Amino acid sequence: xxxxxxxxxxxxxxxxxxxxxxxxxxxxxxxxxxxxxxxxxxxxxxxxxxxxxxxxxxxxxxxxxxxxxxxxxxxxxxxxxxxxxxxxxxxxxxxxxxxxxxxxxxxxxxxxxxxxxxxxxxxxxxxxxxxxxxxxxxxxxxxxxxxxxxxxxxxxxxxxxxxxxxxxxxxxxxxxxxxxxxxxxxxxxxxxxxxxxxxxxxxxxxxxxxxxxxxxxxxxxxxxxxxxxxxxxxxxxxxxxxxxxxxxxxxxxxxxxxxxxxxxxxxxxxxxxxxxxxxxxxxxxxxxxxxxxxxxxxxxxxxxxxxxxxxxxxxxxxxxxxxxxxxxx
Amino acid sequence: xxxxxxxxxxxxxxxxxxxxxxxxxxxxxxxxxxxxxxxxxxxxxxxxxxxxxxxxxxxxxxxxxxxxxxxxxxxxxxxxxxxxxxxxxxxxxxxxxxxxxxxxxxxxxxxxxxxxxxxxxxxxxxxxxxxxxxxxxxxxxxxxxxxxxxxxxxxxxxxxxxxxxxxxxxxxxxxxxxxxxxxxxxxxxxxxxxxxxxxxxxxxxxxxxxxxxxxxxxxxxxxxxx
Numbered sequence: 001x002x003x004x005x006x007x008x009x010x011x012x013x014x015x016x017x018x019x020x021x022x023x024x025x026x027x028x029x030x031x032x033x034x035x036x037x038x039x040x041x042x043x044x045x046x047x048x049x050x051x052x053x054x055x056x057x058x059x060x061x062x063x064x065x066x067x068x069x070x071x072x073x074x075x076x077x078x079x080x081x082x083x084x085x086x087x088x089x090x091x092x093x094x095x096x097x098x099x100x101x102x103x104x105x106x107x108x109x110x111x112x113x114x115x116x117x118x119x120x121x122x123x124x125x126x127x128x129x130x131x132x133x134x135x136x137x138x139x140x141x142x143x144x145x146x147x148x149x150x151x152x153x154x155x156x157x158x159x160x161x162x163x164x165x166x167x168x169x170x171x172x173x174x175x176x177x178x179x180x181x182x183x184x185x186x187x188x189x190x191x192x193x194x195x196x197x198x199x200x201x202x203x204x205x206x207x208x209x210x211x212x213x214x215x216x217x218x219x220x221x222x223x224x225x226x227x228x229x230x231x232x233x234x235x236x237x238x239x240x241x242x243x244x245x246x247x248x249x250x251x252x253x254x255x256x257x258x259x260x261x262x263x264x265x266x267x268x269x270x271x272x273x274x275x276x277x278x279x280x281x282x283x284x285x286x287x288x289x290x291x292x293x294x295x296x297x298x299x300x301x302x303x304x305x306x307x308x309x310x311x312x313x314x315x316x317x318x319x320x321x322x323x324x325x326x327x328x329x
Numbered sequence: 330x331x332x333x334x335x336x337x338x339x340x341x342x343x344x345x346x347x348x349x350x351x352x353x354x355x356x357x358x359x360x361x362x363x364x365x366x367x368x369x370x371x372x373x374x375x376x377x378x379x380x381x382x383x384x385x386x387x388x389x390x391x392x393x394x395x396x397x398x399x400x401x402x403x404x405x406x407x408x409x410x411x412x413x414x415x416x417x418x419x420x421x422x423x424x425x426x427x428x429x430x431x432x433x434x435x436x437x438x439x440x441x442x443x444x445x446x447x448x449x450x451x452x453x454x455x456x457x458x459x460x461x462x463x464x465x466x467x468x469x470x471x472x473x474x475x476x477x478x479x480x481x482x483x484x485x486x487x488x489x490x491x492x493x494x495x496x497x498x499x500x501x502x503x504x505x506x507x508x509x510x511x512x513x514x515x516x517x518x519x520x521x522x523x524x525x526x527x528x529x530x531x532x533x534x535x536x537x538x539x540x541x542x543x544x545x546x547x548x549x550x551x552x553x554x555x
Binding site: 049050053054056057063064065066067069073076077080081084085086089167168169170171172173174176177180181184185187188189191192196249262265266268269270272273274276277 | 339341342343345346381382383385386387388389390392393396397405408425426427428429430431432433435436439440441442443446466469470471472500501504505508551552
Protein backbone atom coordinates (compact mmCIF):
# COMPACT_ATOMS: atom_id res chain seq x y z
CA UNK A 1 0.00 0.00 0.00
CA UNK A 2 1.35 3.39 -0.88
CA UNK A 3 1.87 5.89 1.87
CA UNK A 4 -0.84 8.23 0.56
CA UNK A 5 -3.45 5.50 0.69
CA UNK A 6 -2.27 4.45 4.12
CA UNK A 7 -2.63 8.00 5.42
CA UNK A 8 -5.94 8.55 3.67
CA UNK A 9 -7.35 5.36 5.15
CA UNK A 10 -6.33 6.01 8.78
CA UNK A 11 -6.05 9.80 8.99
CA UNK A 12 -9.53 10.28 10.48
CA UNK A 13 -8.88 7.80 13.28
CA UNK A 14 -5.51 9.38 14.16
CA UNK A 15 -7.12 12.79 14.37
CA UNK A 16 -9.94 11.44 16.54
CA UNK A 17 -7.40 9.78 18.86
CA UNK A 18 -5.35 12.96 19.01
CA UNK A 19 -8.44 15.00 19.84
CA UNK A 20 -9.40 12.52 22.56
CA UNK A 21 -5.92 12.75 24.10
CA UNK A 22 -6.07 16.54 24.08
CA UNK A 23 -9.54 16.73 25.57
CA UNK A 24 -9.75 13.78 27.95
CA UNK A 25 -6.31 12.21 28.29
CA UNK A 26 -4.86 14.55 30.88
CA UNK A 27 -7.41 14.71 33.68
CA UNK A 28 -9.52 11.58 34.02
CA UNK A 29 -11.60 12.92 36.88
CA UNK A 30 -12.58 16.05 35.01
CA UNK A 31 -13.18 13.97 31.88
CA UNK A 32 -15.65 11.73 33.73
CA UNK A 33 -17.55 14.75 34.95
CA UNK A 34 -17.81 16.15 31.42
CA UNK A 35 -20.76 14.42 29.78
CA UNK A 36 -20.94 16.56 26.64
CA UNK A 37 -18.00 14.92 24.93
CA UNK A 38 -18.90 14.04 21.35
CA UNK A 39 -15.60 12.66 20.08
CA UNK A 40 -14.16 9.17 20.37
CA UNK A 41 -15.90 7.11 23.04
CA UNK A 42 -13.76 6.35 26.12
CA UNK A 43 -14.38 2.63 25.78
CA UNK A 44 -13.10 2.69 22.17
CA UNK A 45 -9.74 4.19 23.16
CA UNK A 46 -7.82 1.01 24.11
CA UNK A 47 -8.73 -0.65 20.80
CA UNK A 48 -7.81 2.51 18.88
CA UNK A 49 -4.48 2.60 20.73
CA UNK A 50 -3.74 -1.02 19.84
CA UNK A 51 -4.57 -0.38 16.18
CA UNK A 52 -2.29 2.63 16.29
CA UNK A 53 0.62 0.56 17.58
CA UNK A 54 0.04 -1.89 14.78
CA UNK A 55 -0.03 0.93 12.23
CA UNK A 56 3.20 2.30 13.64
CA UNK A 57 4.80 -1.12 13.25
CA UNK A 58 3.55 -1.31 9.65
CA UNK A 59 4.77 2.20 8.84
CA UNK A 60 8.21 1.34 10.17
CA UNK A 61 8.34 -2.00 8.37
CA UNK A 62 7.26 -0.55 5.05
CA UNK A 63 9.72 2.31 5.26
CA UNK A 64 7.18 5.12 5.11
CA UNK A 65 8.50 8.64 5.46
CA UNK A 66 10.25 9.55 8.73
CA UNK A 67 7.75 12.36 9.27
CA UNK A 68 4.83 9.97 9.29
CA UNK A 69 6.64 7.49 11.53
CA UNK A 70 7.56 10.28 13.93
CA UNK A 71 3.99 11.49 14.08
CA UNK A 72 2.67 8.00 14.81
CA UNK A 73 5.43 7.43 17.34
CA UNK A 74 4.46 10.60 19.21
CA UNK A 75 0.81 9.53 19.21
CA UNK A 76 1.72 6.06 20.49
CA UNK A 77 3.90 7.57 23.21
CA UNK A 78 1.07 9.77 24.42
CA UNK A 79 -1.37 6.89 24.24
CA UNK A 80 1.04 4.71 26.20
CA UNK A 81 1.30 7.36 28.92
CA UNK A 82 -2.47 7.35 29.30
CA UNK A 83 -2.94 3.57 29.12
CA UNK A 84 -0.23 2.73 31.64
CA UNK A 85 -0.42 5.59 34.06
CA UNK A 86 -0.62 4.56 37.71
CA UNK A 87 -4.04 4.76 39.33
CA UNK A 88 -4.68 8.07 41.11
CA UNK A 89 -4.19 7.96 44.89
CA UNK A 90 -7.42 7.40 46.75
CA UNK A 91 -7.33 9.44 49.90
CA UNK A 92 -9.99 7.32 51.53
CA UNK A 93 -7.53 4.45 51.35
CA UNK A 94 -5.06 6.31 53.55
CA UNK A 95 -7.07 5.57 56.71
CA UNK A 96 -7.19 1.92 55.75
CA UNK A 97 -3.47 1.99 55.07
CA UNK A 98 -2.69 3.36 58.52
CA UNK A 99 -5.09 1.07 60.37
CA UNK A 100 -4.52 -2.18 58.51
CA UNK A 101 -1.86 -2.20 55.79
CA UNK A 102 0.90 -0.58 57.81
CA UNK A 103 0.75 -2.91 60.84
CA UNK A 104 0.52 -5.85 58.45
CA UNK A 105 3.61 -4.64 56.62
CA UNK A 106 5.47 -4.26 59.92
CA UNK A 107 4.53 -7.83 60.89
CA UNK A 108 5.56 -9.11 57.47
CA UNK A 109 9.04 -7.67 58.07
CA UNK A 110 9.23 -8.99 61.62
CA UNK A 111 12.74 -10.30 61.15
CA UNK A 112 14.15 -6.90 60.20
CA UNK A 113 12.07 -5.24 62.92
CA UNK A 114 13.38 -7.62 65.57
CA UNK A 115 16.95 -6.96 64.44
CA UNK A 116 16.34 -3.21 64.57
CA UNK A 117 14.79 -3.50 68.03
CA UNK A 118 17.83 -5.43 69.23
CA UNK A 119 20.22 -2.87 67.74
CA UNK A 120 18.34 -0.10 69.51
CA UNK A 121 17.43 -1.70 72.85
CA UNK A 122 20.75 -3.40 73.54
CA UNK A 123 22.88 -0.21 73.44
CA UNK A 124 20.13 1.59 75.34
CA UNK A 125 20.11 -0.90 78.23
CA UNK A 126 23.88 -1.26 78.24
CA UNK A 127 24.52 2.47 78.39
CA UNK A 128 21.82 2.88 81.06
CA UNK A 129 23.44 0.22 83.24
CA UNK A 130 26.95 1.50 82.55
CA UNK A 131 26.13 5.06 83.61
CA UNK A 132 24.30 3.75 86.70
CA UNK A 133 27.37 1.77 87.72
CA UNK A 134 29.97 4.39 86.81
CA UNK A 135 28.31 7.83 86.58
CA UNK A 136 31.45 9.52 85.25
CA UNK A 137 31.01 7.66 81.95
CA UNK A 138 28.34 10.19 80.96
CA UNK A 139 31.12 12.68 80.24
CA UNK A 140 32.30 10.54 77.35
CA UNK A 141 28.87 10.98 75.75
CA UNK A 142 28.00 14.62 76.44
CA UNK A 143 29.83 17.90 76.93
CA UNK A 144 29.38 19.61 80.30
CA UNK A 145 27.38 22.38 78.59
CA UNK A 146 24.97 19.84 77.15
CA UNK A 147 24.59 18.19 80.54
CA UNK A 148 23.80 21.51 82.19
CA UNK A 149 21.24 22.25 79.46
CA UNK A 150 19.64 18.85 79.92
CA UNK A 151 19.42 19.28 83.68
CA UNK A 152 17.83 22.69 83.17
CA UNK A 153 15.26 21.16 80.82
CA UNK A 154 14.02 18.84 83.55
CA UNK A 155 14.17 21.34 86.38
CA UNK A 156 11.15 20.47 88.56
CA UNK A 157 10.61 24.17 89.27
CA UNK A 158 10.07 25.05 85.60
CA UNK A 159 6.51 25.25 84.29
CA UNK A 160 7.40 23.42 81.05
CA UNK A 161 9.15 20.08 80.95
CA UNK A 162 11.71 18.97 78.44
CA UNK A 163 12.77 22.27 76.91
CA UNK A 164 14.74 25.43 77.59
CA UNK A 165 12.27 27.89 76.20
CA UNK A 166 9.84 28.21 73.35
CA UNK A 167 6.15 27.93 72.78
CA UNK A 168 4.35 24.63 72.18
CA UNK A 169 3.88 25.37 68.47
CA UNK A 170 7.51 26.26 67.96
CA UNK A 171 8.60 23.02 69.58
CA UNK A 172 6.09 21.10 67.46
CA UNK A 173 7.74 22.48 64.32
CA UNK A 174 11.15 21.65 65.70
CA UNK A 175 10.17 18.06 66.56
CA UNK A 176 8.62 17.54 63.11
CA UNK A 177 11.67 18.87 61.28
CA UNK A 178 14.17 17.08 63.49
CA UNK A 179 12.60 13.74 64.36
CA UNK A 180 10.86 12.98 61.09
CA UNK A 181 14.04 13.82 59.17
CA UNK A 182 15.99 11.40 61.36
CA UNK A 183 13.36 8.72 60.77
CA UNK A 184 13.34 9.14 56.99
CA UNK A 185 17.13 9.31 56.83
CA UNK A 186 17.59 6.17 58.86
CA UNK A 187 15.41 4.34 56.32
CA UNK A 188 17.10 5.82 53.24
CA UNK A 189 20.63 5.33 54.49
CA UNK A 190 19.91 1.60 54.60
CA UNK A 191 20.99 1.62 50.96
CA UNK A 192 24.59 1.84 52.22
CA UNK A 193 24.53 -1.90 52.93
CA UNK A 194 22.51 -1.25 56.07
CA UNK A 195 25.25 0.74 57.78
CA UNK A 196 23.11 3.88 58.13
CA UNK A 197 20.30 2.41 60.26
CA UNK A 198 22.79 0.44 62.38
CA UNK A 199 24.55 3.70 63.25
CA UNK A 200 21.35 5.67 63.81
CA UNK A 201 19.79 2.99 66.00
CA UNK A 202 22.93 2.31 68.00
CA UNK A 203 23.81 5.95 68.59
CA UNK A 204 20.27 6.91 69.55
CA UNK A 205 20.14 3.93 71.90
CA UNK A 206 23.39 4.89 73.61
CA UNK A 207 22.43 8.58 73.90
CA UNK A 208 18.92 8.00 75.22
CA UNK A 209 20.05 5.31 77.65
CA UNK A 210 22.93 7.43 78.94
CA UNK A 211 20.78 10.52 79.31
CA UNK A 212 18.00 8.69 81.16
CA UNK A 213 20.50 7.07 83.46
CA UNK A 214 22.26 10.35 84.20
CA UNK A 215 19.04 12.23 84.96
CA UNK A 216 17.89 9.36 87.17
CA UNK A 217 21.24 9.46 88.95
CA UNK A 218 21.18 13.18 89.71
CA UNK A 219 17.64 12.97 91.06
CA UNK A 220 15.74 14.36 88.06
CA UNK A 221 14.23 10.99 87.21
CA UNK A 222 10.68 11.97 88.06
CA UNK A 223 10.31 14.94 85.64
CA UNK A 224 12.20 13.03 82.95
CA UNK A 225 9.97 9.96 83.06
CA UNK A 226 6.89 12.15 83.28
CA UNK A 227 8.07 13.89 80.11
CA UNK A 228 8.89 10.86 77.98
CA UNK A 229 6.01 8.63 79.11
CA UNK A 230 3.57 10.19 76.65
CA UNK A 231 5.29 10.35 73.31
CA UNK A 232 7.78 7.51 73.81
CA UNK A 233 5.28 4.95 72.59
CA UNK A 234 5.04 6.50 69.13
CA UNK A 235 8.54 7.91 68.85
CA UNK A 236 10.63 4.93 69.92
CA UNK A 237 8.58 2.39 67.92
CA UNK A 238 8.70 4.64 64.87
CA UNK A 239 12.49 4.92 65.05
CA UNK A 240 12.78 1.14 65.35
CA UNK A 241 10.42 0.61 62.39
CA UNK A 242 12.32 3.14 60.26
CA UNK A 243 15.56 1.39 61.14
CA UNK A 244 14.01 -1.98 60.31
CA UNK A 245 12.91 -0.70 56.90
CA UNK A 246 16.45 0.55 56.33
CA UNK A 247 17.92 -2.81 57.32
CA UNK A 248 15.53 -4.54 54.94
CA UNK A 249 16.75 -2.28 52.12
CA UNK A 250 20.37 -2.92 53.06
CA UNK A 251 19.71 -6.65 53.02
CA UNK A 252 18.79 -6.26 49.35
CA UNK A 253 22.33 -5.00 48.70
CA UNK A 254 24.08 -7.61 50.82
CA UNK A 255 21.97 -10.70 50.24
CA UNK A 256 19.58 -10.36 47.31
CA UNK A 257 18.88 -14.11 47.39
CA UNK A 258 17.81 -15.65 44.10
CA UNK A 259 16.90 -12.31 42.56
CA UNK A 260 18.97 -9.80 40.70
CA UNK A 261 20.37 -7.27 43.14
CA UNK A 262 18.47 -4.45 41.47
CA UNK A 263 15.17 -6.33 41.74
CA UNK A 264 15.78 -6.96 45.44
CA UNK A 265 16.51 -3.25 45.86
CA UNK A 266 13.38 -2.14 44.01
CA UNK A 267 11.28 -4.50 46.15
CA UNK A 268 12.96 -3.31 49.36
CA UNK A 269 12.54 0.32 48.31
CA UNK A 270 8.85 -0.11 47.60
CA UNK A 271 8.10 -1.78 50.93
CA UNK A 272 10.42 0.60 52.74
CA UNK A 273 8.72 3.66 51.28
CA UNK A 274 5.33 2.45 52.50
CA UNK A 275 6.82 1.81 55.93
CA UNK A 276 8.37 5.29 55.82
CA UNK A 277 4.91 6.78 55.16
CA UNK A 278 3.64 5.10 58.32
CA UNK A 279 6.72 6.18 60.25
CA UNK A 280 6.08 9.73 59.09
CA UNK A 281 2.53 9.60 60.46
CA UNK A 282 3.70 8.09 63.76
CA UNK A 283 6.39 10.70 64.25
CA UNK A 284 4.02 13.57 63.54
CA UNK A 285 1.68 12.16 66.19
CA UNK A 286 4.65 11.80 68.54
CA UNK A 287 5.71 15.40 67.86
CA UNK A 288 2.19 16.56 68.61
CA UNK A 289 2.07 14.69 71.93
CA UNK A 290 5.58 15.79 72.83
CA UNK A 291 4.88 19.46 72.18
CA UNK A 292 1.39 19.81 73.61
CA UNK A 293 1.01 17.07 76.25
CA UNK A 294 4.37 15.82 77.49
CA UNK A 295 5.61 19.31 78.30
CA UNK A 296 2.80 20.19 80.70
CA UNK A 297 4.57 20.30 84.06
CA UNK A 298 1.74 20.37 86.58
CA UNK A 299 -0.01 17.12 85.63
CA UNK A 300 0.66 14.55 88.40
CA UNK A 301 2.86 11.59 87.66
CA UNK A 302 0.04 9.07 88.02
CA UNK A 303 -1.96 10.64 85.19
CA UNK A 304 1.12 10.96 82.96
CA UNK A 305 2.12 7.35 83.48
CA UNK A 306 -1.46 6.19 83.06
CA UNK A 307 -1.77 7.94 79.70
CA UNK A 308 1.71 6.81 78.70
CA UNK A 309 0.88 3.20 79.51
CA UNK A 310 -2.39 3.44 77.60
CA UNK A 311 -0.56 4.82 74.56
CA UNK A 312 2.04 2.03 74.69
CA UNK A 313 -0.76 -0.51 74.89
CA UNK A 314 -2.53 1.17 71.98
CA UNK A 315 0.56 1.23 69.76
CA UNK A 316 1.53 -2.36 70.48
CA UNK A 317 -2.04 -3.57 70.04
CA UNK A 318 -2.28 -1.66 66.78
CA UNK A 319 0.93 -3.14 65.43
CA UNK A 320 0.07 -6.62 66.65
CA UNK A 321 -3.60 -6.89 65.66
CA UNK A 322 -4.09 -4.17 63.02
CA UNK A 323 -5.53 -5.54 59.78
CA UNK A 324 -5.59 -9.10 61.03
CA UNK A 325 -9.28 -9.84 60.60
CA UNK A 326 -9.22 -8.26 57.15
CA UNK A 327 -6.43 -10.60 56.20
CA UNK A 328 -8.49 -13.64 57.16
CA UNK A 329 -11.54 -12.45 55.25
CA UNK B 330 27.50 3.86 27.24
CA UNK B 331 27.46 6.04 24.12
CA UNK B 332 23.86 5.24 23.30
CA UNK B 333 21.85 6.69 26.15
CA UNK B 334 18.48 5.96 24.55
CA UNK B 335 16.63 3.23 26.37
CA UNK B 336 14.38 1.17 24.13
CA UNK B 337 11.37 -0.24 25.90
CA UNK B 338 9.05 -2.72 24.24
CA UNK B 339 5.46 -2.15 25.19
CA UNK B 340 3.05 -5.06 25.62
CA UNK B 341 1.69 -4.15 22.17
CA UNK B 342 5.05 -4.97 20.65
CA UNK B 343 6.26 -1.53 19.62
CA UNK B 344 9.51 0.00 20.84
CA UNK B 345 9.34 3.26 22.76
CA UNK B 346 12.52 5.29 22.72
CA UNK B 347 13.38 7.00 26.01
CA UNK B 348 16.26 9.48 25.65
CA UNK B 349 17.90 9.44 29.08
CA UNK B 350 19.07 12.76 30.51
CA UNK B 351 22.61 13.19 31.81
CA UNK B 352 23.80 14.81 35.03
CA UNK B 353 24.27 18.34 33.67
CA UNK B 354 20.67 19.22 32.69
CA UNK B 355 19.49 17.47 35.84
CA UNK B 356 21.81 19.52 38.00
CA UNK B 357 20.55 22.69 36.30
CA UNK B 358 16.94 21.65 36.92
CA UNK B 359 17.85 20.97 40.55
CA UNK B 360 19.40 24.43 40.84
CA UNK B 361 16.24 26.06 39.48
CA UNK B 362 14.17 24.06 41.96
CA UNK B 363 16.53 25.12 44.74
CA UNK B 364 16.02 28.77 43.82
CA UNK B 365 12.24 28.27 43.89
CA UNK B 366 12.43 26.52 47.26
CA UNK B 367 14.61 29.22 48.78
CA UNK B 368 12.24 31.91 47.50
CA UNK B 369 9.31 30.01 48.98
CA UNK B 370 11.10 29.75 52.33
CA UNK B 371 12.09 33.41 52.46
CA UNK B 372 8.49 34.44 51.74
CA UNK B 373 7.30 32.08 54.49
CA UNK B 374 9.87 33.34 56.96
CA UNK B 375 8.68 36.88 56.35
CA UNK B 376 5.06 35.87 56.97
CA UNK B 377 5.63 33.54 59.93
CA UNK B 378 8.29 35.80 61.39
CA UNK B 379 5.56 38.31 62.11
CA UNK B 380 3.73 35.69 64.21
CA UNK B 381 6.44 35.38 66.86
CA UNK B 382 7.64 32.12 68.37
CA UNK B 383 4.60 30.12 67.25
CA UNK B 384 5.29 31.31 63.71
CA UNK B 385 8.75 29.87 64.10
CA UNK B 386 7.14 26.46 64.60
CA UNK B 387 5.07 26.86 61.44
CA UNK B 388 8.21 27.94 59.61
CA UNK B 389 9.99 24.77 60.72
CA UNK B 390 7.08 22.66 59.50
CA UNK B 391 7.29 24.55 56.20
CA UNK B 392 11.02 23.90 56.08
CA UNK B 393 10.31 20.21 56.49
CA UNK B 394 7.73 20.25 53.70
CA UNK B 395 9.97 22.19 51.31
CA UNK B 396 12.90 19.91 52.00
CA UNK B 397 11.16 16.52 51.85
CA UNK B 398 7.75 16.91 50.24
CA UNK B 399 8.37 19.45 47.45
CA UNK B 400 9.95 17.06 44.90
CA UNK B 401 7.61 14.19 45.78
CA UNK B 402 4.46 16.26 45.45
CA UNK B 403 5.61 17.99 42.26
CA UNK B 404 6.59 14.75 40.55
CA UNK B 405 3.41 13.03 41.70
CA UNK B 406 1.07 15.82 40.67
CA UNK B 407 2.65 17.18 37.49
CA UNK B 408 3.40 13.93 35.69
CA UNK B 409 7.01 13.56 36.80
CA UNK B 410 8.02 17.19 36.35
CA UNK B 411 9.13 19.58 39.07
CA UNK B 412 9.12 23.21 37.90
CA UNK B 413 12.88 23.02 37.30
CA UNK B 414 12.53 19.87 35.23
CA UNK B 415 9.73 21.50 33.24
CA UNK B 416 11.97 24.43 32.35
CA UNK B 417 14.63 22.04 31.07
CA UNK B 418 12.13 19.69 29.39
CA UNK B 419 13.02 16.77 31.64
CA UNK B 420 10.60 14.20 33.01
CA UNK B 421 10.78 11.34 35.45
CA UNK B 422 9.31 8.18 34.00
CA UNK B 423 9.11 4.63 35.24
CA UNK B 424 11.79 2.40 33.72
CA UNK B 425 9.17 0.75 31.48
CA UNK B 426 8.29 4.15 30.00
CA UNK B 427 5.02 4.56 31.91
CA UNK B 428 4.35 7.70 33.96
CA UNK B 429 5.94 7.65 37.41
CA UNK B 430 3.72 6.66 40.33
CA UNK B 431 3.47 8.23 43.79
CA UNK B 432 5.31 5.41 45.51
CA UNK B 433 8.21 5.52 43.06
CA UNK B 434 8.37 9.31 43.44
CA UNK B 435 8.57 8.82 47.22
CA UNK B 436 11.38 6.28 46.93
CA UNK B 437 13.52 8.22 44.49
CA UNK B 438 13.30 11.40 46.52
CA UNK B 439 13.83 9.76 49.92
CA UNK B 440 16.98 8.20 48.46
CA UNK B 441 18.41 11.65 47.81
CA UNK B 442 19.76 11.24 51.35
CA UNK B 443 22.21 8.69 50.01
CA UNK B 444 22.88 10.38 46.66
CA UNK B 445 23.89 13.55 48.49
CA UNK B 446 26.71 11.75 50.31
CA UNK B 447 29.47 12.57 51.04
CA UNK B 448 28.89 16.10 49.72
CA UNK B 449 27.22 17.83 46.77
CA UNK B 450 25.46 14.78 45.28
CA UNK B 451 28.82 13.04 44.69
CA UNK B 452 27.33 9.55 44.97
CA UNK B 453 24.54 10.48 42.59
CA UNK B 454 27.03 11.93 40.10
CA UNK B 455 29.24 8.85 40.12
CA UNK B 456 26.22 6.60 39.80
CA UNK B 457 24.70 8.57 36.92
CA UNK B 458 28.03 8.62 35.06
CA UNK B 459 28.49 4.86 35.52
CA UNK B 460 24.93 3.88 34.65
CA UNK B 461 24.09 3.46 30.95
CA UNK B 462 20.93 5.53 31.40
CA UNK B 463 22.30 8.12 33.77
CA UNK B 464 20.34 6.98 36.80
CA UNK B 465 21.38 8.02 40.28
CA UNK B 466 21.07 5.53 43.14
CA UNK B 467 17.58 6.73 43.99
CA UNK B 468 16.43 6.13 40.43
CA UNK B 469 17.83 2.61 40.48
CA UNK B 470 16.03 1.73 43.70
CA UNK B 471 12.78 3.36 42.60
CA UNK B 472 12.92 1.84 39.11
CA UNK B 473 12.69 5.22 37.41
CA UNK B 474 14.70 7.25 34.95
CA UNK B 475 14.87 10.89 33.90
CA UNK B 476 14.30 11.47 30.19
CA UNK B 477 14.32 14.42 27.83
CA UNK B 478 10.70 15.18 27.05
CA UNK B 479 10.58 18.10 24.63
CA UNK B 480 7.19 19.70 24.41
CA UNK B 481 5.34 18.64 21.29
CA UNK B 482 5.37 21.56 18.89
CA UNK B 483 3.60 22.05 15.62
CA UNK B 484 5.93 21.45 12.70
CA UNK B 485 7.25 24.82 11.55
CA UNK B 486 5.95 26.03 8.23
CA UNK B 487 8.53 25.77 5.53
CA UNK B 488 8.81 29.05 3.67
CA UNK B 489 7.83 28.99 0.03
CA UNK B 490 4.16 28.28 -0.63
CA UNK B 491 4.51 25.93 -3.54
CA UNK B 492 4.29 22.18 -3.16
CA UNK B 493 6.08 19.84 -5.52
CA UNK B 494 6.36 16.08 -5.62
CA UNK B 495 9.89 14.75 -6.02
CA UNK B 496 10.58 13.23 -9.44
CA UNK B 497 11.95 10.03 -7.91
CA UNK B 498 10.92 8.23 -4.73
CA UNK B 499 13.22 9.19 -1.85
CA UNK B 500 14.62 6.85 0.76
CA UNK B 501 13.76 7.63 4.44
CA UNK B 502 17.19 9.11 5.21
CA UNK B 503 16.99 11.29 2.10
CA UNK B 504 13.52 12.51 3.05
CA UNK B 505 14.78 13.40 6.53
CA UNK B 506 17.68 15.31 5.01
CA UNK B 507 15.43 17.35 2.72
CA UNK B 508 13.04 18.24 5.56
CA UNK B 509 15.94 19.13 7.86
CA UNK B 510 17.34 21.40 5.16
CA UNK B 511 14.01 23.20 4.74
CA UNK B 512 13.68 23.70 8.50
CA UNK B 513 17.18 25.08 8.91
CA UNK B 514 17.35 27.16 5.73
CA UNK B 515 15.95 30.42 7.22
CA UNK B 516 18.87 30.47 9.66
CA UNK B 517 21.50 30.22 6.89
CA UNK B 518 22.82 32.85 4.49
CA UNK B 519 21.42 32.69 0.93
CA UNK B 520 24.86 31.67 -0.36
CA UNK B 521 25.07 28.75 2.04
CA UNK B 522 21.48 27.75 1.21
CA UNK B 523 22.34 27.66 -2.48
CA UNK B 524 25.54 25.75 -1.79
CA UNK B 525 23.63 23.07 0.12
CA UNK B 526 20.78 22.92 -2.39
CA UNK B 527 23.31 22.39 -5.20
CA UNK B 528 24.15 19.01 -3.68
CA UNK B 529 20.60 17.94 -4.51
CA UNK B 530 20.90 18.99 -8.15
CA UNK B 531 20.29 15.44 -9.44
CA UNK B 532 16.91 15.58 -7.68
CA UNK B 533 15.77 19.10 -8.54
CA UNK B 534 17.65 19.66 -11.78
CA UNK B 535 18.22 23.26 -10.72
CA UNK B 536 21.10 25.26 -9.23
CA UNK B 537 21.33 28.32 -7.03
CA UNK B 538 18.25 30.07 -5.61
CA UNK B 539 15.89 28.11 -7.85
CA UNK B 540 17.24 24.89 -6.41
CA UNK B 541 16.53 26.14 -2.87
CA UNK B 542 12.91 26.92 -3.73
CA UNK B 543 12.44 23.58 -5.47
CA UNK B 544 13.88 21.72 -2.49
CA UNK B 545 11.58 23.58 -0.09
CA UNK B 546 8.66 22.62 -2.30
CA UNK B 547 9.63 18.98 -2.02
CA UNK B 548 9.94 19.35 1.75
CA UNK B 549 6.43 20.76 1.87
CA UNK B 550 5.18 17.81 -0.12
CA UNK B 551 6.95 15.41 2.23
CA UNK B 552 5.42 17.09 5.26
CA UNK B 553 2.03 16.39 3.81
CA UNK B 554 1.04 19.90 2.78
CA UNK B 555 -0.56 19.13 -0.51
